[in-house]
Amino acid sequence: MKDAMTVISERKSVRKYTGELISKSDIERILKAAMAAPSAMHMLPWKFVVVSEPDTLKQLSAQLPFAQMLEKAGTAIVVCAVTEEAAGGNEAFAILDCACASENILLAAEALGLGAVWTAVYPDEQLMIAVRKVLNIPGDIIPLNIIPVGYPAGEERAQDKYNPVNIHWGKWS
Numbered sequence: 001m002k003d004a005m006t007v008i009s010e011r012k013s014v015r016k017y018t019g020e021l022i023s024k025s026d027i028e029r030i031l032k033a034a035m036a037a038p039s040a041m042h043m044l045p046w047k048f049v050v051v052s053e054p055d056t057l058k059q060l061s062a063q064l065p066f067a068q069m070l071e072k073a074g075t076a077i078v079v080c081a082v083t084e085e086a087a088g089g090n091e092a093f094a095i096l097d098c099a100c101a102s103e104n105i106l107l108a109a110e111a112l113g114l115g116a117v118w119t120a121v122y123p124d125e126q127l128m129i130a131v132r133k134v135l136n137i138p139g140d141i142i143p144l145n146i147i148p149v150g151y152p153a154g155e156e157r158a159q160d161k162y163n164p165v166n167i168h169w170g171k172w173s
């Protein structure tokens with residue numbers, strides 16, 4: 001397996017999949033990585049819905065204009081933020097913690113030779129309502145994103161986004 005720095009620099013959004021299903025053990029490894037994420041006050045305010053039923057994936061892609069690839073993914077993980085379980089019952093902490101878990105999912109997929117992409121649900125109220133409806137998610141739970149995971153079909157390459165202009169050494173200058 002690649003070392004952590006290589007996985008981080010080679011991670012990219014993958015939106016085309018072969019259709020081959022990923023194994024349950026790979027899904028569990030990915031979820032283990034998700035739950036290893038940092039969390040404010042160690043509150044771990046996250047839940048994960050694993051969707052592999054083709055009709056459910058189809059229903060989700062029908063609702064999400066920027067997640068058409070869901071239908072072909074075979075598996076998708078919906079990262080859900082639980083505000084009442086977050087530090088101070090604060091929605092922002094729930095979202096931040098779940099964003100950390102989401103990045104771990106993307107990195108774990110890359111490490112396992114799989115492809116994944118963050119598709120947005122939060123903060124769009126209409127998308128959140130639509131996803132809750134398809135998956136029976138309670139109204140107080142925030143579906144942050146949907147991350148399809150599959151075997152990459154294409155040749156997507158990671159972009160080099162490093163730009164020293166974004167760095168201020170010492171003080172803002």
Ligand SMILES: Cc1cc2nc3c(=O)[nH]c(=O)nc-3n(C[C@H](O)[C@H](O)[C@H](O)COP(=O)(O)O)c2cc1C
Nearest residue numbers: 011012013014015066067117118119120121158159
């Ligand atoms: C908050 C967030 C929302 C995103 N929403 C979508 C989306 O709805 N559909 C999609 O195809 N990609 C989505 N992306 C992926 C970005 O387009 C992608 O990360 C960006 O273009 C950089 O490319 P890279 O991931 O290959 O480095 C999202 C990424 C983030 C962090």
